[in-house]
Amino acid sequence: MMSQYSESPTLQWVGGPLAGKYQGKDKIQAVWQKFIKAQAPMETAITNVKSTTPLQGTETVKALITFSNVKTKIPVDYTLVYKSVSGHS
Template sequence: MRLHALSAFVLTSAVLMTGAPAFAQSHEALARTRIAAIAAGSVNTVLSAYAPDADLQWVGGPLDGHYDDPVELRDVWSRFADLGPLSANIAAMTIAENPAGATVTVDVTFEGKQAIPVRYVLLYRAGLLVDEIWQVNPPHAH
């Protein structure tokens, strides 16, 4: 019984000191999990990361547009999932964090029948995705 009380005290102290649950995923882990879900076509997992008023700017390609309604978000990710299972190769990831949230910038290429290079910017607040930019980033001709 004493061990359970001590565990509860440590967890409560961690939440009070950091403002977040001690078991919360890192922003890197959140981004990697999201990219894996996108590649797998797991639309429900992709949608579960959003804050209520989340915003997606999709720049380039056939899905180009602004999506901020839950129905629109489901539709756009369902359409992307229709490409079938993809692999995801992360070339680079940078994270800027402070107590208010984090911005994760990822260069990732999704591959199936064709390669889809993306510059993906994710803005998290309180562990939820509030804003994202999906920039289709084809190689530049020199």
């Protein structure tokens, strides 16, 4: 998953004990590891994937990701915003 992030990404985690703004791959990877460790073993299901038409150097991809284990299901509205950097997508 980390390979999908740019060199200077920002993750805005909304809700729950991990809520906050995380900048940089190291901090983002650490928060995902905390989430996975707290929920393991875990499965994921990805549905409702939609993307916007690129406008002014940005494209948005949205999906519903459901993380589940034997105790719970956690539905997450996941949004990725891709921005053009120096003419590159």
